[in-house]
Amino acid sequence: MITGITRLTATPCLALASVLLSAALISQSARANEAAYVLLYHHISRDTPVSTSVTEEQFAVHMNYLDENNYRVVPLEKILNAVEKGKKIRSRSVAITFDDAYPSVYDNAVPILENNKWPFTVFASGEAIDNASKVALTGAATSYMTWDQLRELERKRGTIGNHGYKHQHMLSREPDETDQQWRERIAGDIKYAQSRLEAELNKPAKILAYPYGEFDAELMALTAELGFLAVGQQSGPVGPSSSARAAPRFPLSSEYADLPRVSEKLNSLPFEIRSPAAPATLLVLGEDKPTLELKVAPGPYRASNLTCFVSAQGTAKVRWQNSASTFAKITARQPLRIGRTNYTCTAPHESIPSLFFWYTHVYMRREEDGSWYQN
Numbered sequence: 001m002i003t004g005i006t007r008l009t010a011t012p013c014l015a016l017a018s019v020l021l022s023a024a025l026i027s028q029s030a031r032a033n034e035a036a037y038v039l040l041y042h043h044i045s046r047d048t049p050v051s052t053s054v055t056e057e058q059f060a061v062h063m064n065y066l067d068e069n070n071y072r073v074v075p076l077e078k079i080l081n082a083v084e085k086g087k088k089i090r091s092r093s094v095a096i097t098f099d100d101a102y103p104s105v106y107d108n109a110v111p112i113l114e115n116n117k118w119p120f121t122v123f124a125s126g127e128a129i130d131n132a133s134k135v136a137l138t139g140a141a142t143s144y145m146t147w148d149q150l151r152e153l154e155r156k157r158g159t160i161g162n163h164g165y166k167h168q169h170m171l172s173r174e175p176d177e178t179d180q181q182w183r184e185r186i187a188g189d190i191k192y193a194q195s196r197l198e199a200e201l202n203k204p205a206k207i208l209a210y211p212y213g214e215f216d217a218e219l220m221a222l223t224a225e226l227g228f229l230a231v232g233q234q235s236g237p238v239g240p241s242s243s244a245r246a247a248p249r250f251p252l253s254s255e256y257a258d259l260p261r262v263s264e265k266l267n268s269l270p271f272e273i274r275s276p277a278a279p280a281t282l283l284v285l286g287e288d289k290p291t292l293e294l295k296v297a298p299g300p301y302r303a304s305n306l307t308c309f310v311s312a313q314g315t316a317k318v319r320w321q322n323s324a325s326t327f328a329k330i331t332a333r334q335p336l337r338i339g340r341t342n343y344t345c346t347a348p349h350e351s352i353p354s355l356f357f358w359y360t361h362v363y364m365r366r367e368e369d370g371s372w373y374q375n
Contacts, residue, residue, distance in 0.1 A: 034089040035237040035269050036079045037071075039096050040249040045104035054257045056108045062252070062262055063112050066094055071266070073118040075159060077205055080229040084244035094266070096120040097231070097249060099163060099209055101129060101145040110156060119157045123209035124150060125167035126196035147200045154202050161207040162228070165193035171214050171282050171364065172372040183222055190226055207231065210246075212375060214340065214364055217278035220245040234279055234360040235344060239270025241297075246279055248360065268358040269349065272297035274326075280362040285370055288335035292343050292361050294328045301347040301357045308345040312337055318345075336365050339373045 039062070043053035054062070066073060076095035082088065096113065098105045101124040113120050122145075129150065132142040145153075150160050164170065170186050177185070190208060197204035206228050210219070213233025220243065223230045229244050236248035250265045273279075274295040283290060292308075303325030308316040310332045321327040330343055341363045349355035367373055 034240055035091060036074075036082075036089050036093040036095070036239075037237055037266055037268075038076060038079065038231065038247060038249040039094065040233060040251045041096075041098045041105070041109070042100055042253070043102050043104045044098075044108040045102075048102075048104065050254045052253055053104075054252055054254055058254065058257045059109055060112060061259055062257070063116070065259060065263065065266075067116065069266075073116070075119040076121045076161075076231070077159065077207065077229070079238055080207065080231075080244045080247055083238060083240070083242050083247065084229065086240070089238065089240060097161075097209070098122045099233075100125065100167075101150065101160075101163075103142060103145055103149075106145055106149050106153070110153060110158070113158075114156045117157065119159065121159045121161050121205065121207070122150065122153060123161045123163040123207075124197070125163040125211070126165040126193045128167065129200075130196070151201060159203075159205045160197060160201055161205045161209060162190060162193050162197060163209050164211050165189050165196065167211045169214055169372050169375075170211060170219055171216060186219070187222060187226060190223075190228070212340070213251075213280075213362065215246055215278070215280050216282045216364075220278055232280060232362070234342065234362050235265070236358045236360050237265075237268045237270045239272065241272045241274070242270065243277075243279070248279070264356065265358075267354060268346075268356050271301070271345075271347075271357050271359045272299060273359060276361070279360065280364070283336075283363055283365045285366065285368070288365060289332050290336070290363055292330040294330060294345065294359070294361075296326055296328075296359075298324060298326055299357065300350045302350050303347060306345060306347040308343055310336070310343055311341045316343060336363060338365050338367055339375075340364050 041054060044056060044059050045053055046055040071092050071094045074093050074095060076097055079093060079095050101122050128144040129147055132144040133146040135142050136146045166189055173182050208223055208228045208230040210230060210232055215232060223245050231247045231249055233251050234248050235250050238247050274297060306318055308318055308330045310316045313332060313334055317331045319329045321329060342360050344360045346356045346358050
């Protein structure tokens, strides 16, 4: 049981018996159905933007749910290494992550995690931490944690990861920048960010969280060359066919952080994806209604009930291309908005009503003149 907080009550959308049955069946399934879950938080506060926050009470409810339903809270690196090395992903494993190193995480989330002796990962951008540490010397409040606070988190089972030095849109090109110049610039940002972590901290992880969750196959390849594991912000469970250079995480914010939705995420299964290789795509200029060609391995999912949702639109058109229901073409009904758009596809398990298979693909669409969109 979680200690050190006010006990909060909530009614899960799944009965405990159903959860336990699901867990037992998952453990007996093929490797394609192995699943781990990475939760992504930003602010833990009721006073910060709703789109990137959960309240202190919501966070406590989430942690209570993990505790009461026997999830294994493990270091993120353990899950990513299992994927990278092709090892078995232990079912019901959960990693807890925070992007940007906001003070509300230090104040409101870490005490709960520390009381339960749970590991967690904070992804910090070096420039923001450098600036916050200077501001803190004046006695003023800071918008981000300081190096001293991050060092304290390391002593409390926290791991600090790389979020880039400048927290920039890494796929964006400078005017007249060549591909090689772009590679050198982004590699320099990632490496300098890591050097600041290594200079200030005891043992930072060599894991990159892509700023804004933006990446493509080229950035994944660069990340691999630099020797990093990496995570995105696209939702979904981690499975054997996930990439250790773009592992999915479930972003949680107050709009989507009620317990029924969270429990659904924590009882999802990964499709075994055979293509595309990268779960994110930067659209070429002029392309605004991309078709996702999704190839999956056969599995115990109800293909006839595959549903794909497009951010800000609703359901997409889904067309199976073969009788085996392993190759689908998914197309938005309207042009995608400028910015990031998710195609989130789910299909119910063929025999367990409480389980859904889940995959998300991210598209990024620039302004018509090729400039990067405002976040």
